[in-house]
Amino acid sequence: MQKSLHIDPNKCTGCLQCEMACAWENHRSFTIAKSRIKVFTFHHEGRFVPYTCTQCDEAWCMTACPVDAIRLDPVTGAKIVLEPTCVGCKVCTIACPFGTINYVASSGKVQKCDLCGGEPACAKACPTGAITYVDADWTGLGRMRQWAGKTDTNPATV
């Protein structure tokens, strides 16, 4: 079964534990500037929204890369950056419609979410369940359940 990150912004409190976990996983540092997942605060709407790569099937970053530095991990479905191959040309950062692949000046390479090889640190760190790692075919399951619960199977007797 393939799994994918599932994000429910309504549960996010903006604590940034996910960003720290990601930075630690990849840079051995809690410095969130290095995180591959970002939580956006929409202050006047009172919303916090975690956002990262959704691992497109037809990944434009992968297609655009001139040196084949972005490959498919067949186990997780993640599109991963092969650092030794990456030449830091940044064409992928232009190709990605969602901005979720970015250049890292200190390494001269790009970075993006690689699902931590199948155990995403962000999901593990999230204290509210806003980020989960679930069956890729059933990311809608929770919401379906929510609506299913509202189905009136026992009409009022009035």
Added chain:
Amino acid sequence: MAWTKNVLRVNLEAGTCTTEPLNLQWAQDYLGQRGLATKYLVSEIDPKIDPFSPKNKLIFVTGPLTGTMAATGGRYSVVTKGPLTGAIACSNSGGYFGAEMKFAGWDMVIFEGASPKPVYLLINDGKAELVDASHLWGKTVWETEEIIKTQHQDPQIRVASIGRAGENRVLYAAIVNDLHRAAGRSGVGAVMGSKNLKAVAVRGTRTDAYHLADPEAFFAATEAGKKVLAANGVTGQGLPTYGTQVLMNVINELGALPTRNHRDVQFEGAHDISGEAMHEKRPTDGKANLVTNGACFGCTIACGRISRMDPGHFSVKDKPQYHGASGGVEYEAAWALGAANGVNDLEALTYANFLCNEDGFDPITFGATVGAAMELYEMGVLTEKEVGFKLPFGSTEAMVKLAELTAKGEGFGKIMGLGSKRLCTKYGHPELSMTVKSQEFPAYDGRALQGMGLAYATNNRGACHLRGYMVSPEVLGIPVKMEPQATEGKPAMLKAFQDLTAVVDSAGICLFTTFAWGLSDIQPQIQAACEGDWSEERLLLVGERIWNLEREFNLAAGFTAKDDNLPPRLMKEPAKTGPQKGAVSKLGVMLPEYYQLRGWTPEGVPTTETRKRLGV
């Protein structure tokens, strides 16, 4: 180790920024944040100076757990000599600013002198510079943060700034970061204003800023800590759902909710301004005041309130800038802006709270000062002519108007900016100021809760609830239940709380963790982050050392045992209603025992032996 070991020293007069190594011996003795900056301040300034003198210093400081995955590891403090009290001031804030400072590579920024013209400090990792802020002077906190981010084309910059209140030296001006988190009390923002320092803007991207002593042990300890917070009723349920506002109805029912300048101990409008009410749909627009809860950096509790006002409310009807969501009322603010002056309009409280955030002033002291002004008005001492409008207890319009005037520094707002002690003294009734060391009480009556009364009287930064939260044993039964009116065992419990709190405030984590965490939960996290042996015994000794160092500063500044006191109202006027009816403070019973437990003379001075034992 979890310190960056770098201190940034900013001379505002000369306009220079220099780097110096952290005094590691002091880090071992005082841990970080509150303790460490206090040590620096005490070593560098004369305690007798005028807080607004360029000789005063202003220190922004993080702790070893700031900017780590330890739950709530995002705190920073601002330490200076406070203008409201003349005592040591240390105000703690959350949000995202503190962690960013750490990621930029700084444990501490020490501001000295005063700038000849308005400036802000811009920190970009190791690079720090003072930038002209003449275009920001006169702007609010909200405007300042937006302008700085736009100007530098970097939305990820974190900003801590003062609003007009800080510029106007409102004696309880705050420093506000991330729009609505504040180093709120004792007027640290006014000191910043006196130095012509408008803001500190930080971007931190270093991955080598600091190192954990033992990463594996750190993750084990912090994950265990998070589980404890999640499983606890207060930190796992009450605080996320209702915020600190979970207390409003509880404290009111217990007869410990100071009302109308402490004339009463119960407020008939308590429910209207409670955490529960924030969840209820308004009849006007069918929406709840509360939009969601929000967390500070690294916080797995998430007690913050994010509120949206009724756009039709009289206070904001034609002001669309207040129609969006922003920081809503916490318990202390709701009490001060509401019960303390008899106002029960939650929307008006939310608006006044927005103003406190927007222009940077402490809602506790402000609201309590409104209560004092209303009492003076009802006595006929303060007149409509002087204020410009009627000022009876319970007047929503008057409270709102005073908030606006204080924010702008106009009209009677200038007098309000002095706080209740100076206001009441000016009108011949200093006894009506509900303060200790000129700082206003927060939201618990010191008669109704005897331990809180003692906590207020002995607090090094004047009346406040954050240095020895006796509400825990007296109301919540944490760690043990103590009857509100009992005095036995309270001096000892308070001392333990004060010392533990000093450790928590020096570590970089939030005091609210202690609803669930004991020292045995905190110690392994500090131990894994910091090099050296940090046993529980040693940590408590560090806490005691910090408490005594603050005390020594105050004694040198001119405070004496006479200042460890409560206003006559709490000592002589019995609580009128509720379960604590008839209560007055029994401070006289507890204080001598407290001094003794502290190893102080009957005059409240640490003995030579105590000084030697603590190395203070």
